[in-house]
Amino acid sequence: MPAITGDIYRRRLDSLQSEVWIDGDQMKGNISEHPAFRGVIKSQSELYDLQHSSGSHMTFTSEHTGSEIGTSFLIPTSKEDLRKRRKMIQQWAGHTGGLMGRSPDYMNTVLAAFAASTDILTGQPNCFPENLLKFYDFASENDLSFTHTFINPQTNRSKLAFLEEDVTNAKIVGRDEKGLIIKGAKLLATQGGITDEIIVFSAPGVQDNSCAYAFSIPSNTPGLKFICREAFSSSDSKFNSPLASRFEELDTIVIFDDVCVPWDRVFFHDNIRVANDFYIKGKFIPFTLHQIVSRQAVKTELVMGVAQMVVDTINISEYQHVQGKVTEIIKGLEMIKALLLSSEEQAVFDKAGVCIPKREPLYVAVNTFQEVYPRFIEIIQLLSASGIVTIPTEKDFQSPIGKDLVHYLQAFEVDGKERVKLFRLAWDLCLSSFGGRQTLYERFFFGDPIRLSQTIYQIYDKTDCLSLAENMLKS
Ligand SMILES: Cc1cc2nc3c(=O)[nH]c(=O)nc-3n(C[C@H](O)[C@H](O)[C@H](O)COP(=O)(O)OP(=O)(O)OC[C@H]3O[C@@H](n4cnc5c(N)ncnc54)[C@H](O)[C@@H]3O)c2cc1C
Known part of the structure; x- marks a missing residue:
């Protein structure tokens, strides 16, 4: 499937029924109709529609399949490509006034950058560059939407914090034939619960093997919970809240309750050196x-x-x-x-x-x-x-x-x-x-x-x- 429309994004999201908590209640029904989310989901849908009406810079033709893919997935191989990426990003930002920090181009860019950095994974222990490349193709061909989380909870930021027992950070607690088992929390994910997938990776400077990983899983994976902060879109009225009514991207705490990450979604695990290189030396x-x-x-x-x-x-x-x-x-x-x-x-x-x-x-x-x-x-x-x-x-x-x-x-x-x-x-x-x-x-x-x-x-x-x-x- 090539670059999607807003309608496809919305329908896909509603069918996920991810575990999202807001103000003490677990979300039920279509998330695109909930007062806290409907404004931003509508705006995001409009962005997807713009892919089809705003000119040739919005998409590129896939070499493998010939489909038209959103330009933010493009891995640039020329300065012209870079300029095309900028033009596309600024077209979307023009629609939101740049107020949606996590419009889909942000994470599409992250995934493209990861896919362009597989040289760091090749031949290294517990690394699966082929999984990452396959997933990049799948995501770009289906125009998947993403949130992400990588910073650890703000429990203890002292330089000597690693000497204390870490009881909060999401870590690998099991490895079986199905995949990795993750338990713990990550600081936050903006737009958590309103995307198809979540990409999770290690915080910079990771020092514990069981926290050195990168993977992507669907937002409705069992055991994955998004806990929203209070919503700031107090009014649907564009007169009253001209910006919040349209661009309020909720931030969510992310909890992993024995979440199973299937092996084909693991990009690397248990490798501190690769985790740090991937962040610092990658793209x-x-x-x-x-x-x-x-x-x-x-x-x-x-x-x-x-x-x-x-x-x-x-x-x-x-x-x-x-x-x-x-x-x-x-x-x-x-x-x-x-x-x-x-x-x-x-x-x-x-x-x-x-x-x-x-x-x-x-x-x-x-x-x-x-x-x-x-x-x-x-x-x-x-x-x-x-x-x-x-x-x-x-x-x-x-x-x-x-x-x-x-x-x-x-x-x-x-x-x-x-x-x-x-x-x-x-x-x-x-x-x-x-x-x-x-x-x-x-x-x-x-x-x-x-x-x-x-x-x-x-x-x-x-x-x-x-x-x-x-x-x-x-x-
Ligand atoms: C609105 C918002 C949205 C965000 N969205 C996302 C998201 O979608 N996904 C995601 O993964 N993250 C997200 N983040 C997290 C963001 O990456 C972190 O806020 C940022 O990295 C700072 O980390 P922290 O908040 O834990 O602050 P801390 O690192 O705890 O810093 C708190 C204070 O302590 C000081 N401090 C702490 N450690 C040191 C040190 N070693 N040296 C000097 N000073 C220090 C800092 O200067 C600061 O003043 C978001 C943050 C915000 C505010």
């Missing part, structure tokens, strides 16, 4: 970062647009500090776009001909975004001031008091209802629980910003800079 980081930064560029455009709309609506553009604040967002946007293009321009090819975007500019972009995104959100708050709390609901405007609101809440050149509509967008981006979670997401989802900046320091090739400084001394 996971450059490919995934390229997807992330492509999305973040679009999200910054949205933030910039909202900031300017606020400025225009209350007519504050003449003030120097206002211009300066919007310029901060412009500088961030241009920097992110430049770093993205730089990573493509400096891409290198591996022995198999895979085109790998340069990781350093992407690392810099994502680490910088962890700092500037919260500042962008602060800027919108500073520009909006009380505007983001004087926001009556759609029902208020339909009530007998509505006429007063239309009049008294008017702004420069717009009536009260139009103004509130705009400020509700700004509120949902920077003040609602949805907006707050967006900021936390951009700060942490690709890792702790502190350790990420340390990684940049450690991997950055400083040779040329050092020799320039040394030459200066010599001359």
Whole structure:
């Protein structure tokens, strides 16, 4: 089956009946109709539909089967492929304003990166590169959707934590003729329970063999439980919650209760060295970062647009500090776009001909975004001031008091209802629980910003800079 439509995604999801818990209850019935999920599932369905209506960059032709496959599964072998991937990712991000960090292109990219890294598994103990390649073909041909989890529960983050008995982390507790048996928990999976599959792999720096694995299993595998946080999509009204009603991706704790992972779904197990190499030396980081930064560029455009709309609506553009604040967002946007293009321009090819975007500019972009995104959100708050709390609901405007609101809440050149509509967008981006979670997401989802900046320091090739400084001394 080639690139799917939204309808196929939704029907497949409803038929899974995965074990999803929300607010003390286990989900029953069609998940696509549940108030906490229907908005995001609809948006995700629209993304799948866009694969069929937005141009040739959305799919590529499979060499094996001739089917048209979603471009986010494409393993790039040229700079042109990289650009095609960016165009496709940004088309989807344009539909969501970049607010769905886990739109399907994120995990499709991860799987493509894994499939392009099988050289690390070949010939190593307990490694099955053939399983991974077969699964990549199956997933891309069926346009499977994925969530993933790899960080361990936040039980004890001390450097000496490995000396304590670990009673929470998901580990291999059995190996039999059917497969691996996994028991324990992982920190979280965004979109858990609303995807066909979950990819599970070791956290970076794994030190215990029984935690060194990578596999993928269907979301409805017996014993696999997704426990959702409280939903932030409090209203279906697009007027009241213009963003949360459409793009709220629930985060879920993941519990493995003696889950059996069939052997044909195991990519590797019980191999610490491979687990670490796969993460660090494989293509996971450059490919995934390229997807992330492509999305973040679009999200910054949205933030910039909202900031300017606020400025225009209350007519504050003449003030120097206002211009300066919007310029901060412009500088961030241009920097992110430049770093993205730089990573493509400096891409290198591996022995198999895979085109790998340069990781350093992407690392810099994502680490910088962890700092500037919260500042962008602060800027919108500073520009909006009380505007983001004087926001009556759609029902208020339909009530007998509505006429007063239309009049008294008017702004420069717009009536009260139009103004509130705009400020509700700004509120949902920077003040609602949805907006707050967006900021936390951009700060942490690709890792702790502190350790990420340390990684940049450690991997950055400083040779040329050092020799320039040394030459200066010599001359
Ligand atoms: C909204 C959201 C969605 C996410 N979605 C997913 C998902 O879908 N799948 C998934 O697998 N993960 C997901 N994550 C997890 C994400 O990868 C982690 O949050 C991130 O790696 C940081 O880990 P942590 O949350 O355990 O924080 P911790 O590592 O516990 O950090 C907490 C604090 O302690 C400090 N600290 C801890 N250890 C050290 C150290 N060694 N050196 C210096 N400082 C240290 C940190 O700087 C930080 O201030 C998501 C996170 C968020 C917030």
